[in-house]
Amino acid sequence: MTDLAELVARSLEAATREEFDSRVREQTEFLYGQLDEGALDNEGFAIGLEMEVYAVAGQRDDSERTVRPTEASRLHQIPGSIFEDTDAVSKELGLHNAEINTDPNTFDAAGLDAQATAIEMETRKARAAAGEENCALVLDAMWTIPPESGTVEYLSATTDLDGVRLATNMRTDPRYVAIDTDLLERADGSIELSVPGVERSFPSILLESLATSIQPHLQIPQTEDFPEYYNAAIRTMGPLVALASNSPFLPADLYSEVSDPERLLEDSHHELRIAVFEQSVNVTPNPKVRVPSDLDAVTDVVDDVREDDVVAPFLSEWLDAGSGSEYTDNYWEFEHKRGTYWRWVRCVIGGDPVEGAGDERSVRIEYRPLPTQPTVTDVVGLQALTAGLIRGLVAADHPITDLxxxxTESAFYAAARDGPDAELAWVTADGERTADRDEIFSEVFEYAKYGLDVQGIDDGASYLDPIRARWRAETTPSSWKKTRVREHIQDGLGFSAAIERMQREYIRQSRETDSFAEWL
Known part of the structure; x- marks a missing residue:
């Protein structure tokens, strides 16, 4: 079956949900058995990365054989050819979005170097492929320069296909359309966005495509240890989001009649990406995007997905999937459901084999709260910081999980709201509760470096230093953006015009510098 409208209609049928739930229950029993038998244990730690980007229109620079954004560049849809030219680039929700992925590597010196090289090379290849269509990819956490049609028009445009309403600028992937249809029905036809300075309604979850993120992955070799790593990871979210914040503004044309721009600048969240994602899909009885609960046992990761609210269920035979050739085919419907288990940290079961670290039967942490960064160096730095910190805290038997x-939840949302100035929460190595940011970040970098050392990465500081520079300067990409907008307003620009000018400066600097540390 390939007809999109029919797939969406069948997904919403009560009989489908009943069969889907039955299969998920059966597949959880399979996964319990795999965990009990140690079938998901592996030789070592492994790391990987996903990086989302968006596109703007570009202009060819024949002297450098490249395509660059111009002072007139606006949001642009990514041509389909880019996904044909490189296997490392995959489609995302919006037609203007893409995701660049690395294959996993062992978590050691060679593996981290391979990750850094891969994300650099794949980004270059993706940019070159996009450039063939005069399109430029941007490393950023939220697009703020709207397309010519305007943001509201772009996100609200819909078409009808045999009674199914499609968001015009969303990819017509059956899964995306089914999720959109299901969630929109639950939301009575309107997705609401409410953040400082903007109160809007949209007829689609395409609102979520405003935001882009990076997702470091960390494979845990012994499944019985997984809860310890997972619970530690949850407690790192506040400090790491505070260091990474990069989305203080929505598209400029969403702001109208700003009577007090200085007050709005102060009130605007440093990570609006968090609010946008949560508000775009949290319409089920139990919010699907939130800080996850702690684990008592590794089997809790199976229970949590099983008990999560069902959205847009599919059956494997509809897509000619589940043939048995892949390990995940043993639990196809469970994996489909996990795809809408949108916690800020979640477990992934199964994956690609990694020489020296195991086969496709594995468990790993997918760390989801971090925004896309200005440069590849910054992205890799955050990947090293995240994996190193989680590994270091557990290897040192740090009491962080006593927090x-x-x-932990309060600190995470404080970081989303206030960035580097957030009121954070931490437990020190001595077991003392602290909110002192210098004390917190001192341990964050100390234990990240320790985690890298434990994994044999002697030059770990070189990866961490670009992010450490932010702590020392008390500046993140979001605070840089706020400062630039404030300066432009003081020079006489209106709020929206100041955002656009800042964004063009950001795009230029992100392409011309090696890391955000050079902007400080």
Missing amino acids: PWDA
Whole structure:
């Protein structure tokens, strides 16, 4: 079956949900058995990365044989040819989005070097492929220069296909359309966005395509240890988001009649990406995008997905999937459901084999709260910081998991709101509770470096230093953006015009510098 409208209609049928739930229950029993038998244990740690980007229109620079954004560049849809020219680039929700992936590597010196090289090379290849269509890819956490049609028009445009309403600028992937249809029905036909300075309604979850992120992955070799690493990872989210914040503004034309721009600048979240994602899809009885609960046992990761609200269920035979040739085919419907288990940290079961670190039967942490960064160096630095910190905290038997879960949640949302100035929460190596940012970040970098050392990465500091520079300067990409907008307003520009000018400066600098540290 390939007809999109029919797939969406069948996904919404009660009979489908009943059969889907039955298969998920059966497949959880398979996964319990795999965990009990140690079938998901592996030889060592492994790392990987996903990086989302968006596109703007570009102009060919024949002298450098490249395509660059111009002062007139606006949001641009990514040509389909880019996905044909490189296997490392995959489609995302919006027609203007793409995701660049690395194959996993062992978590050691050679593996981290391979990750850095891969993300650099794949980004170059993706940019070259996009450039063939006068399109330029941007490393950023949220697009703010709207297309010619305007943001509201772009995100609200719909077409009808045999009774199914499609968001015109969303990819017509059956899964995306089914999720959009299901969530929109639950939301009574309107997705609401409410953040400082903007109150809007949209007829689609395409709103979520405003935001782009990076997702470092860390494979844990012994499944019985997984809860310890997972619970530690949750407690790192506040400090790491505070260091990474990069989305303080929505598209410029969403702001109208700003009577007090200085107040709005102060109130705007450093990571609006968090609010946008949560508000675009949290319409089920139990919010699907949130800080996850702690794990008591590794089997909790199976239970959590099984008990999660069902959205847009598919059956494997509809897509000629689940043939048995892949390990994940043993739990196809479970894996489909996990795809909408949108916690800020989640477990992934199964994956690609990694020489020296195991086969496709594995468990790994997918770390989801971080925004896309200005440069590849910054992206790799955050990948090293994230994996190193989680590994280092557990290897050192650090008491970080003594931090109460509710304090962890509060710190995460404080970081999303206030960036580097957030009121954070931490437990020190001595077991003392602290909110002192210098004390917190000192341990964050100390234990990240320790984690890299434990994995045999002697030059770990070279990866961490670009991110460490932010702590020392008390500046992140989001605070840089806020400062630039403030300066442009003081020079006489309106709020929206100041955002556009800042964004063009950001795009230029992100392409011309090696790391954000050079902007400080």
